[in-house]
Amino acid sequence: MSYRSGRHFLQIPGPTNVPDAVLRAMDLPTIDHRGPTFAELGERVLDKVRVVFKTEQPVIIYPASGTGAWEAALVNTLSPGDRVLMSETGHFAALWYQLAKRLGLDPELLPGDWRHGADPEAIARCLAEDEEHRIKAVCVVHNETSTGVTSRIAEVREAIDRISHPALLMVDTISSLGSIDYRHDEWGVDVTIAGSQKGLMLPPGLSFNAISQKALVAAREARLPKAYWCWDDMLGPNANGFFPYTPATNLLYGLDKALDLLLEEGLENVFARHDRHAEATRRAVRAWGLELLCADEREFSSSLTAVLVPEGENADRLRQVILDNFDMSLGAGLSKLQGRVFRIGHLGDFNDLSLMGTLAGVEMGLACAGIPHRQGGVQAAMAYLAEEAEGDQAKAREQRRIA
Amino acid sequence: MSYRSGRHFLQIPGPTNVPDAVLRAMDLPTIDHRGPTFAELGERVLDKVRVVFKTEQPVIIYPASGTGAWEAALVNTLSPGDRVLMSETGHFAALWYQLAKRLGLDPELLPGDWRHGADPEAIARCLAEDEEHRIKAVCVVHNETSTGVTSRIAEVREAIDRISHPALLMVDTISSLGSIDYRHDEWGVDVTIAGSQKGLMLPPGLSFNAISQKALVAAREARLPKAYWCWDDMLGPNANGFFPYTPATNLLYGLDKALDLLLEEGLENVFARHDRHAEATRRAVRAWGLELLCADEREFSSSLTAVLVPEGENADRLRQVILDNFDMSLGAGLSKLQGRVFRIGHLGDFNDLSLMGTLAGVEMGLACAGIPHRQGGVQAAMAYLAEEAEGDQAKAREQRRIA
């Protein structure tokens, strides 16, 4: 493809824009993964990464995509034929369900309309009926990347606790970790699945399992075959900063740097930034007269926004027009949403002006593609961001006055 | 300074945004500047760079800033006390004038109001009066970076020719080369001065003199002392791809790559892109109800736009608000324009959505800073860019129809 001036706008909901400092950290020479310099790196990243999960418990790092971390969560804790309750929040929840079936589990998919998060009450009902405790795990996608809907994990936890069901709680945070508030320990999650290429602002190639003590106990009895994914093999060497097989050293360099950046910005500031950009995006969408896919405002995602195109229009054509004319990649509608929605990623290394470029690309794309809409989305987003910025200034002035 | 998420918007009129591919090209190991691999590099860049100047004649590359190339142009061609006619187009023209004085020349500054380009008629009048041909050179800044005004070099040439004055024509293209159409040979320029950090999309550190045969002849008699800047020392080794002293090797790697990108995009496409972004910016400025500094539409700059703030407002405060809130750098008003204008750079590695982010940053900044303006600048720019994009699509369809 011939050269196009300026930076491509990568506004799919992951992989996300990687900070320059992270890319540079990754391109240093690979080192001996069994030497003392590596041990320092290993200890450092294994320690720091836990902050992002809000956990004091072990986090496993795989040289693998997020799909591998899904598999790891299941094969380490479950046995052939085990019952697993999964919430159909969208395409990725459905893929995880398929994966569980292929591994020889017996998953049940709680049906969903792909416009809502996991329903805590429906989960509670299923568990309540399961008097013999045949259900060994409840699996929920925290932020469904295909729909832009965030499930309420704390409420799911509360639902499980209310009926004292012993099932493990497993949560996919692939597109929420480092973007949307998430609390592995406080919410009593047993296995949290994550990947490098979204809120962690890294290229793809690393994935994660954060593990509770209860999950470690379950792992002792689990009989699904496993080798590459085996937690036990990891935990031993990890204690000294090492890995049982060759780790993806250069991606770990990047993780080291990316965690520094996230912690320097401050996790709560990171979440607030994503919330602000998501709200600005929704205001633009409403101003355009388009419909948000997410149907419940309690479940709006702060990392991406999925937008329905008007009946009869094709979202993929719109995406193509935008890519051709404005060099921006947006997320496609997946499986049953194909052509019906486009998805705007506003997560990772991102700021107000990048968002404005993004929304301008969408508004101009709607015009070029001839999709019925009202102007004013960009204007509405600007009004909101300027107001928020003024609020910050006022707050800063107030603080100076007091001090 | 603590980490700020997302890319900084560097929208000063240079240094400009450097393409990732150029930065990567520059960070390879330095090589022997007297070896065969270097010779290939040297020949390649010395050859390719001439295309950007639209010249068949030699181009000298200095390891120096643009100021050095100003000095080089003068010391190679002139003698102590020589008369030089310079047009006061703005801050940089005035600096060049100061530099000429300090080097022992006798420059005359044709006064200007910093809102117009060099006046070909005024130059013609001066030359006509100079019957003894004491004026040895006419110096014009093609694109005055401090004002966003582009001088009409072809008309200056025509004016000189009309009265058959033998003065050399020297043109500063520091902020126009690679952004605005420029023709060293066709316009009969004797020395063209340029720098790396603007349209050439490189970091600062290289500067250029493109030289006519007439300038080379003049150089033989020139008596200003010179060593570092001496053309003669350069031309010999340059013939084989070498340099008389250690060149800035890694910046030459970058130049090699940047030239490839410019030629791949096509110079005429590069100019059209800058024209389009400049027009979009001006539409935004007018929609805001603000005044353009450039007073003559024939002289609008395609690489930057200088905007007057309303009487009583401070452009530097606006820039500070924008930097603090939206992480964007804009150009300041220089010397007598300080606080009166801000300058939007839209040159170098840039695209429609980056421009929209830029203009949104200005519009939100105007709001945050409480500067009286109308909304709608971003909207106007979007309307124009979308229309242009549709035009491109229509043109492409038409071409397919014919073919």
Added chain:
Amino acid sequence: MSYRSGRHFLQIPGPTNVPDAVLRAMDLPTIDHRGPTFAELGERVLDKVRVVFKTEQPVIIYPASGTGAWEAALVNTLSPGDRVLMSETGHFAALWYQLAKRLGLDPELLPGDWRHGADPEAIARCLAEDEEHRIKAVCVVHNETSTGVTSRIAEVREAIDRISHPALLMVDTISSLGSIDYRHDEWGVDVTIAGSQKGLMLPPGLSFNAISQKALVAAREARLPKAYWCWDDMLGPNANGFFPYTPATNLLYGLDKALDLLLEEGLENVFARHDRHAEATRRAVRAWGLELLCADEREFSSSLTAVLVPEGENADRLRQVILDNFDMSLGAGLSKLQGRVFRIGHLGDFNDLSLMGTLAGVEMGLACAGIPHRQGGVQAAMAYLAEEAEGDQAKAREQRRIA
């Protein structure tokens, strides 16, 4: 660890030294893994990588370490309880055997002394006894990274064919691919396992399965559970340059570049270079009066050399002395070889002078550590390399004379 001047010598047998051009290729921004630019990249690397395996058949690329590719080879082709014949060539062969057991297979380990390659005759005998064809696969490590011994795969193939046994042949080329001649198609290998971090000159994080038609047929009946590793899921999207889940994009950028470099040097030249460096290393070892671990000269490895320290000496202390004093990492003796051998990696991006620095580090380290040896190893290696270089010169002269 505080700064040490100069480049670290990474002379473990992998990860290897990564060329600067590959590191730079990897640190470009991540792109949309579902967009057209990615499709071009995917098609290009999936196509080019086959050249290195010397195959026309499909090659699968995993975002995973080599251990994952071992697992992938087994779970795609075999069913629980299947018999697998494995040759105990060293530590890694033993690890693969353990992995097979953990996956629910019934592997048999043909015992070895860790100083020889797989014994084609022993394999033939086992297969001949297996009249019911219960053995479904024969697994051999081409180049045993723990011992520096290369198995003769063509002879293993010939042994299997001789008795017309239908078992699949699976070969681990993790530390030979791109360093030692290997022929997936010609040798009739069914699954070849490889990794990115050795001869391919990349950081760790990618691994490979090259697959025969026979293996694909076997895969249809295989009943080991699989999801992440499933070939079928890969082959569909791969046809268009895509992947079923997020690929490790930036490592693929690196692979694209690394393959270009390997093919530019020419595979046969790459092999000859590794052969030459291995021979130089062995001459040094013999001159030092030390013993090579590899006991059969037909099986000398060209990618690494394992060296026995004299009885009573500790190879790990030697390695530590060398790391502390000369900033070079060497490979440790693994499991039963711990402390008995050290391993010199001479594979990947490497040249004569780097080898000489490496061997000088060993010779000086032997002196510093007080390990009994004779001087002259470096001298012997230099004599050999200089002679080879002269031979090249003579050959070049001869060719010019003829032409």
Added chain:
Amino acid sequence: MSYRSGRHFLQIPGPTNVPDAVLRAMDLPTIDHRGPTFAELGERVLDKVRVVFKTEQPVIIYPASGTGAWEAALVNTLSPGDRVLMSETGHFAALWYQLAKRLGLDPELLPGDWRHGADPEAIARCLAEDEEHRIKAVCVVHNETSTGVTSRIAEVREAIDRISHPALLMVDTISSLGSIDYRHDEWGVDVTIAGSQKGLMLPPGLSFNAISQKALVAAREARLPKAYWCWDDMLGPNANGFFPYTPATNLLYGLDKALDLLLEEGLENVFARHDRHAEATRRAVRAWGLELLCADEREFSSSLTAVLVPEGENADRLRQVILDNFDMSLGAGLSKLQGRVFRIGHLGDFNDLSLMGTLAGVEMGLACAGIPHRQGGVQAAMAYLAEEAEGDQAKAREQRRIA
């Protein structure tokens, strides 16, 4: 040129090998050179760089090669026709002399044989004869890059002081700064000239003037024309971390990092390392039976070693053989030394094993080129380095025993 495996050995006496961390620091996006982030960078490097010069006085940083810093030293302090005393230590001293002449000065070249440093007594004699104090400056090259001879600056200072001559002392440290002990303040040097591409471990493109108070006083009266090089213009903005014209921002990023590395290693350790590598090199040269160009052991250079080839042999052919066969660049003999010497650079980012690779390349090259020599140079260097390493170990043990 087609791909050659492994890292090129860049063993010319500059540009030197640039640490990976410095290259990576340089390839971050350029920033606004008039913004607050730049000011922090500017202040940091202007402050830290003084440590390397061992001065508390101002250091000027030019976007230019070392030749520019030569010119800057002269034009800032002298007037047309001023007498300057220069010592002919070799090619670069002669070039500096030519440059002085071209700038309109009246330099006198104290003749030398290109095998000795500047002669303090000869300088003293000249100054003693200059009763009218017509000599305004004494110019000495600290480390003559063309010969590998280091002049004794402290003795030159002492000679000037002895006869109380008011001439300025100007010293070129282009190939010594950051490699060989140098003390701007203690030795009372008035202008120290330096460049980025040698001991500072940067690519070429920056050069330096460190300035005494006496030089600043002299600058007030100096009448050579100047603009680009003018100290005064620099000192004002430098006080706040800024520069009068666009600085070479990305090279300053590299300088920032390189200074951190030098200070982390510790200047005295840096000097000891260069001394050790130079001594090892000389032992190799003597073992080969070749002659060192430097004739006085008090003046051996620690940054490079120039070696005479036997009468009748051509050093340039040797260098070509080494480049072709072993991918190493060595320095050529310059002007009257052309073909007579080759120069081994052992400065910058370098370590013991890189030196051993370098010396092995020379020894093998001598063999391939058929130049009469004895074997054993590499062996002699190894013996010395191993002994030094053992000494370090013993010292460390001793320190532990005491503690």
